[in-house]
Amino acid sequence: MPKRAWQKLSAGAGAKGRRFYDWAVIDLTDPRPGSRQLLIRRNRSTGELAYYRCYSPAAVPLTTLVRVAGSKWRAEEFFQSGKGLAALDEHQVRRYPSWSRWVTLAMLAYAFLAVVRANEHNRHPSPDELILLTCNEIQRLFITLAIQRAIDPVHRLGWSLWRRRNQARSQSSHYRRQAAQA
Structure with missing residues (x-):
């Protein structure tokens, strides 16, 4: 991916403040209706990559995809908390x-x-x-x-x-x- 394709965005608040990563998105071609995209997250310190395959009825901006991807952590956090506390x-x-x-x-x-x-x-x-x-x-x-x-x-x-x-x-x-x- 070219350097200009990456954007530094926050995936939400973490225990030590906002979680910043580099994000990029690739539009996937598919004849079916709707927008399909590949969202790529790069760790700013290690360079480790994570991939999200995204679908939405209409095309959405990168910031919306990042916000939704960041909400996954909150759901996992609540599940872990439920296991530990209850x-x-x-x-x-x-x-x-x-x-x-x-x-x-x-x-x-x-x-x-x-x-x-x-x-x-x-x-x-x-x-x-x-x-x-x-x-x-x-x-x-x-x-x-x-x-x-x-x-x-x-x-x-x-x-x-x-x-x-x-x-x-x-x-x-x-x-x-x-x-x-x-």
Whole structure:
């Protein structure tokens, strides 16, 4: 691909800021209706390539294809989070009814965490010195405060604030470093 075919675009926000890659697109010829394109992503540091075969009813710009490709990471992230936080992958499938009950219960637990997180983000915008509550932190607090009352709740809440403050410092440091490199 010629050098002018590549564009530096963000695939969305990541843990350490925006994820920038070089992107190129090739129109594929096909007699059927619709637009078929090959989207190519190149890692800016390693040069590793990834390919996406794209279809849309009408031709779309490169920025739209990149935005849609970036949303794949979000879906994978949510699935991994559901496995870790709500034990979505902990069932031994023997029969469909038991699997269906387990998945429904796991999805309900994950929905609970997501709703509590969204509610907290809407009610209490985070000050600069703290990161917003995450589903992981809500799960830890719920287990410690509601299920296993082994640790003093005041100690647990203080530890949560300390951890979120340090994560906010780390996050701002990563953003500053990324901005300096750009």
